[in-house]
Amino acid sequence: MASKIKFPDGREVDIHEVISFMYGLGIGEVEVLHILLSRGQEYSADELAEVLKVSKASVNKALNTLLSKGLIEREKIITDGKKGRPVYMYRANKELVSKKLSEDVYKLILNTRDTLKKTLVEKKKVILETA
Numbered sequence: 001m002a003s004k005i006k007f008p009d010g011r012e013v014d015i016h017e018v019i020s021f022m023y024g025l026g027i028g029e030v031e032v033l034h035i036l037l038s039r040g041q042e043y044s045a046d047e048l049a050e051v052l053k054v055s056k057a058s059v060n061k062a063l064n065t066l067l068s069k070g071l072i073e074r075e076k077i078i079t080d081g082k083k084g085r086p087v088y089m090y091r092a093n094k095e096l097v098s099k100k101l102s103e104d105v106y107k108l109i110l111n112t113r114d115t116l117k118k119t120l121v122e123k124k125k126v127i128l129e130t131a
Contacts, residue, residue: 022104023069028054032062033071036092042075043090063090071097 004012016030025033031052036043045063049056066072073096077087 019101022101022108023071025065025069026062028052028058029062029065032059033066033092033097036072036090037094037097040094041091044087045090048090066092070100 003015005015005018006012016034019025019033020027020030032048035048035051043051045056045059048063049059052059063072063074067074072090072092075089075091077089079087
């Protein structure tokens, strides 16, 4: 069962939806992140594609997005003298993701507070000027 976040008015939102909204992630990216976090092990793109029953191209797109957002890590695997494309293993460190989420939520709160203050001050000026 996924965790829920409860808002002051009583509404509850799935944590996956909050993460999706905060980082602009699609459902595929959230699913990949969920697998990496919940299973706590490394996966190759091929393995993730097999687990999720989607194409490797879809998984690679999701992985690249998650990497660019700093939500997962990647390690290049050295293959003994084999030529061709390198193999990468992907993982999500729960502690690092938790820390990143906490920091980003805090930044969001500060930004929201500052924007509300600015907006309310501007609205107050407009109201006073037209009175």
